[in-house]
Amino acid sequence: MISSRALRVPASPIRRLVPFADKAKKKGIHVYHLNIGQPDIETPSEWYKYIEKFKNKVVAYTHSQGILPLREKFAEYYRKWNIEVMPDEIIVTNGGSEAIMFALGVVCDPEDEVIVIEPFYANYAGFAAYLNVKLVPVTATPENGYRMPKKSDFEKVITPKTKAILFSNPSNPTGVVYTREEIQTIVEIAKENDLVIISDEVYREFAFDNKNSISAFEFNEIHDRLIIVDSVSKRYSACGARIGTFITKNKNFYSAALKLAQARLSPAEITQYGTIGLLNSSEEYMKKVMKEYEKRRDVAYEEIKKIPGVIAHKPEGAFYLSAKLPVDNAENFIKWMLSKFNVDGKTTMVAPLSGFYATPNFGLKEIRIAYVLDSEKIKDAIKIMAKGIEEYNKQKN
Amino acid sequence: MISSRALRVPASPIRRLVPFADKAKKKGIHVYHLNIGQPDIETPSEWYKYIEKFKNKVVAYTHSQGILPLREKFAEYYRKWNIEVMPDEIIVTNGGSEAIMFALGVVCDPEDEVIVIEPFYANYAGFAAYLNVKLVPVTATPENGYRMPKKSDFEKVITPKTKAILFSNPSNPTGVVYTREEIQTIVEIAKENDLVIISDEVYREFAFDNKNSISAFEFNEIHDRLIIVDSVSKRYSACGARIGTFITKNKNFYSAALKLAQARLSPAEITQYGTIGLLNSSEEYMKKVMKEYEKRRDVAYEEIKKIPGVIAHKPEGAFYLSAKLPVDNAENFIKWMLSKFNVDGKTTMVAPLSGFYATPNFGLKEIRIAYVLDSEKIKDAIKIMAKGIEEYNKQKN
Numbered sequence: 001m002i003s004s005r006a007l008r009v010p011a012s013p014i015r016r017l018v019p020f021a022d023k024a025k026k027k028g029i030h031v032y033h034l035n036i037g038q039p040d041i042e043t044p045s046e047w048y049k050y051i052e053k054f055k056n057k058v059v060a061y062t063h064s065q066g067i068l069p070l071r072e073k074f075a076e077y078y079r080k081w082n083i084e085v086m087p088d089e090i091i092v093t094n095g096g097s098e099a100i101m102f103a104l105g106v107v108c109d110p111e112d113e114v115i116v117i118e119p120f121y122a123n124y125a126g127f128a129a130y131l132n133v134k135l136v137p138v139t140a141t142p143e144n145g146y147r148m149p150k151k152s153d154f155e156k157v158i159t160p161k162t163k164a165i166l167f168s169n170p171s172n173p174t175g176v177v178y179t180r181e182e183i184q185t186i187v188e189i190a191k192e193n194d195l196v197i198i199s200d201e202v203y204r205e206f207a208f209d210n211k212n213s214i215s216a217f218e219f220n221e222i223h224d225r226l227i228i229v230d231s232v233s234k235r236y237s238a239c240g241a242r243i244g245t246f247i248t249k250n251k252n253f254y255s256a257a258l259k260l261a262q263a264r265l266s267p268a269e270i271t272q273y274g275t276i277g278l279l280n281s282s283e284e285y286m287k288k289v290m291k292e293y294e295k296r297r298d299v300a301y302e303e304i305k306k307i308p309g310v311i312a313h314k315p316e317g318a319f320y321l322s323a324k325l326p327v328d329n330a331e332n333f334i335k336w337m338l339s340k341f342n343v344d345g346k347t348t349m350v351a352p353l354s355g356f357y358a359t360p361n362f363g364l365k366e367i368r369i370a371y372v373l374d375s376e377k378i379k380d381a382i383k384i385m386a387k388g389i390e391e392y393n394k395q396k397n
Numbered sequence: 398m399i400s401s402r403a404l405r406v407p408a409s410p411i412r413r414l415v416p417f418a419d420k421a422k423k424k425g426i427h428v429y430h431l432n433i434g435q436p437d438i439e440t441p442s443e444w445y446k447y448i449e450k451f452k453n454k455v456v457a458y459t460h461s462q463g464i465l466p467l468r469e470k471f472a473e474y475y476r477k478w479n480i481e482v483m484p485d486e487i488i489v490t491n492g493g494s495e496a497i498m499f500a501l502g503v504v505c506d507p508e509d510e511v512i513v514i515e516p517f518y519a520n521y522a523g524f525a526a527y528l529n530v531k532l533v534p535v536t537a538t539p540e541n542g543y544r545m546p547k548k549s550d551f552e553k554v555i556t557p558k559t560k561a562i563l564f565s566n567p568s569n570p571t572g573v574v575y576t577r578e579e580i581q582t583i584v585e586i587a588k589e590n591d592l593v594i595i596s597d598e599v600y601r602e603f604a605f606d607n608k609n610s611i612s613a614f615e616f617n618e619i620h621d622r623l624i625i626v627d628s629v630s631k632r633y634s635a636c637g638a639r640i641g642t643f644i645t646k647n648k649n650f651y652s653a654a655l656k657l658a659q660a661r662l663s664p665a666e667i668t669q670y671g672t673i674g675l676l677n678s679s680e681e682y683m684k685k686v687m688k689e690y691e692k693r694r695d696v697a698y699e700e701i702k703k704i705p706g707v708i709a710h711k712p713e714g715a716f717y718l719s720a721k722l723p724v725d726n727a728e729n730f731i732k733w734m735l736s737k738f739n740v741d742g743k744t745t746m747v748a749p750l751s752g753f754y755a756t757p758n759f760g761l762k763e764i765r766i767a768y769v770l771d772s773e774k775i776k777d778a779i780k781i782m783a784k785g786i787e788e789y790n791k792q793k794n
Contacts, residue, residue, distance in 0.1 A: 001593055006503045006653035043456040059440040059637040094491050097661040109400045110507040110529050126660030132507050196398055240456040240666030256403035263523030264494035268668050269637030
């Protein structure tokens with residue numbers, strides 16, 4: 001009685017090892033959670049301020065595309081990033097998640113194909129299976145610092161069923177921030193093959209070393225084939241707000257997505273008001289947060305490159321670091337860390353990267369670290385992992 | 398570049414005439430909105446009380462199935478309705494909408510068929526198109542008071558592709574509350590043909606004349622093939638909370654739906670806390686609200702049956718009344734009411750029922766009235782509609 005599509009939806013690689021962590025905790029072991037992108041940074045206080053101001057007597061549906069004051073505020077925010085969109089080119093969504101669902105639904109019929117750069121944000125696979133869309137991977141390798149694959153690599157996998165290219169920039173899970181030239185590759189492929197670009201830019205602010213991340217929107221010639229997916233979750237440390245956006249200047253995409261939005265009526269009311277608060281928070285908040293993440297990035301990278309045999313490049317953005325470990329199998333190693341290993345009652349949990357690949361058996365030795373804890377904790381967590389690798393490999397031999 | 402599925406998603410019949418209402422308002426005409434199920438009743442004050450109590454410094458993801466205290470509270474609530482489910486048989490969803498999406502996704506592959514009793518909640522058609530599921534209608538007629546169709550009517554449309562029966566009880570849009578015998582029909586068909594029952598029970602409390610609505614859960618023999626869809630939107634007048642539930646005792650359904658839930662990470666955090674407040678509100682609130690709706694139902698029915706040529710039965714539940722009008726085309730009539738007609742600067746907007754049918758050209762003379770305004774307004778609104786019908790038909794001849 002169960003559908004094939006549901007069976008194909010993969011269990012989240014980020015969450016499926018949680019039972020092992022729970023068991024460790026029951027034994028009294030402290031687990032450093034570097035497995036999930038849930039930051040420990042405080043949400044701007046404006047969130048609660050705006051929520052408290054809001055006291056409508058009837059908690060009502062809003063417009064399906066989201067309340068106008070919020071869409072206006074978003075448009076103002078995007079303008080600062082040279083993304084010139086009007087409020088009626090924005091649909092407020094239940095997190096970036098729903099925006100991805102809308103994008104895939106608007107562009108793809110069942111069995112259609114979407115090219116992704118693997119490793120990619122693991123939940124893309126879940127949404128694609130849900131909607132019977134086929135993800136076709138082009139691989140970025142740890143040896144190459146997970147940089148953008150070559151144009152010819154994309155061209156090789158294009159078929160008559162290919163409808164779009166979906167990628168995140170700055171990249172979750174690799175921390176790569178693509179250069180203008182790298183995005184140009186995607187732009188050219190899309191134009192030459194009549195494809196849609198779905199650009200997931202939820203980590204827009206997270207670009208370090210005084211670099212700026214470049215939005216796909218900066219390429220004017222693709223505005224008619226571009227959908228931007230965005231979310232306030234990461235930049236305001238407000239994952240639980242579940243507010244994202246679906247952005248497009250293509251009126252057909254917009255009205256199709258709006259019909260999907262109308263079917264589910266509206267996003268929550270109060271969280272939209274709270275998000276106006278987030279967008280009104282100070283630029284100092286953001287600067288401070290970015291400085292903090294940059295420091296953590298430095299610490300995480302310093303520590304991980306000390307481990308013999310690890311292949312890692314310095315992440316330029318997001319708050320992730322992907323690396324290849326000198327172990328036989330990263331998932332087994334993570335389970336072992338949680339069930340058999342600790343240093344002074346502490347152990348470390350990271351995410352296995354194989355779940356971020358569409359190609360079977362790729363990324364088996366790779367992991368993702370989310371540097372969402374403070375520097376001292378990150379340092380300790382990675383040192384523990386380093387000892388774990390040594391011990392794990394001793395046991396294996 | 399746009400998908401066929403997106404093109405097939407119908408525009409909401411409830412919302413698509415809104416531009417006509419907006420134009421009327423611009424001309425200074427007052428529009429009585431009986432077209433949408435957005436109640437005017439105050440949300441219980443516990444909603445804001447619980448929201449204010451909640452001040453986590455980091456607005457974080459919750460468990461994908463929803464926070465445990467809320468699922469426990471829901472289980473307690475369901476127990477009062479003889480629905481004996483455990484917290485781990487409940488997934489908290491973004492409104493009833495997402496619960497329907499999960500149910501269709503878990504049970505159906507593209508091209509699979511789901512039987513619906515038409516007229517049905519119009520957004521079922523949107524979700525089905527989104528997921529490439531085919532809705533196969535069995536028709537309930539106004540002449541028959543929109544009662545449950547005969548068993549043989551269902552049997553006629555079953556094919557090897559049929560996977561489930563989806564229906565709402567109490568019914569949106571007809572206001573029918575099915576008897577035990579009527580639900581028994583569905584139960585038998587499901588058992589005899591190995592189908593899943595998706596029971597949309599969001600209007601559970603809305604049964605008048607001292608009748609109780611009967612949950613499909615009361616039929617023990619179908620627990621392994623039952624998914625209940627629920628929402629707090631209507632009973633607590635909290636449509637903007639966007640909190641619903643997906644309920645099943647079938648562990649395979651549950652774990653498949655949980656994978657879909659994990660892909661979208663979690664429902665909003667603060668609205669889950671607010672909903673604990675709703676579930677803690679007094680029974681007096683609910684009694685008062687139901688009494689109020691019963692009064693409105695009486696007024697709406699009294700007024701509509703005065704109109705010569707109307708076919709209407711007294712609704713037993715929900716807060717809707719469906720009726721067949723003595724006009725050539727209900728949608729044209731509604732547009733005319735909004736653009737050409739008013740009484741003392743006031744006019745009435747209702748929903749055309751054709752959008753609630755899957756069979757083309759069915760329900761063309763029918764409308765849905767949502768009695769979500771106070772009795773005096775409803776009386777006035779329907780009196781205006783009665784005059785409108787007279788005038789409209791005069792013009793036509």
